[in-house]
Amino acid sequence: MNNLNNCRFCDILSGVYTYREIDQPIISNKSYVAIASIGAFVEGWTLIVPKDHKFSMKNFYNDIEFxxxxxxxxxxxxxxxxxIIAFEHGANCENSITSCGTNHAHIHLVPFKTSLLPDLLKSGLFWDKIKASEIPDKIGHNEYLFYTDLDKDINWINTVGYLHILDKPKSQFFRRLIASKLNCLDKFDYKQFPYIDTALLTRNRFIGVK
Structure with a gap:
């Protein structure tokens, strides 16, 4: 496991919990942990985080452990x-605007009744429909955005979604979009609005605490 200083996720993996029980992994295996997301204005918002410190998830999507x-x-x-929907803001370097201060790869799984695909197609960005496993071959060293509507009976290996290759960093793209649809765009920024109570509720519901 490759851990770095000044990385909140690496701290979590080392047992250092800034947000106390919220940071405690909900589920884990040999290579990954799942945690409740701070800044979640939707209950159930969960992150899957690799134990190895990398900037994006692109090389993890073919992993059986993932x-x-x-x-x-x-x-x-x-x-x-x-x-559920899932998405990633795929960075490629330390302190990228795309990662918005989180220099450790992670993917968001968010309970959401409506697909964001129509909004993506109207965003003015080009979206390529691909399997998640194809991302490394498509993007090279570029940063990217990836989105998928999850099917209850599908595993990740077969997941098909929509990829946009960024020509410049873009901060919190999907968070802004979800916040806009929920009429809370003024509170999209997780740094200013951590939604601690919602994150704690997510964790407790996940592990069966009433």
């Missing part, structure tokens, strides 16, 4: 909340 934790997390979220 598929294992994805199935466990997504099935629990489907059971608790219903429909």
């Amino acid at each position: 598929n294992d934790i994805f199935i466990k997390v997504s099935s629990r979220l489907f059971e608790k909340y219903g429909r």
Whole structure:
């Protein structure tokens, strides 16, 4: 496991919890952990984080261990909340605007009743429909955005989504979009609005605490 100083996720993996019980992993395996997301204005918002410190998830999407934790997390979220979307802001360097201060790879799984695809197609950005496993071959060294509507019975290896290759860094793209649809765009920034109570509720619901 490659841990770096000044990385919140590496701290979590070392047992240092800035947000106390919120930072405690909900599910883990040999290579990944799942945690409740701070800044979540939607209950159930969960992150899957690799134990190895990398800037994006692109090289993890073919990993059997990732598929294992994805199935466990997504099935629990489907059971608790219903429909789920997933997305990544794929950075490629330290302190990239795309990663917005989180220099450690992670993917977001969010309970959301409505697909964001129509909004993506109207965003003015080009989106390529591909398998998640094809991302490394498509992007080279570029930063990217990836989005998918999750199917209850599919595993990650077969997941098809929509990829945009960034020509310049873009901060919190999907967070802004979700916040806009929920009429809370003024509170999209997780640094200013951590939504601690929602994150704690997510964790407790996930582990079965009433």
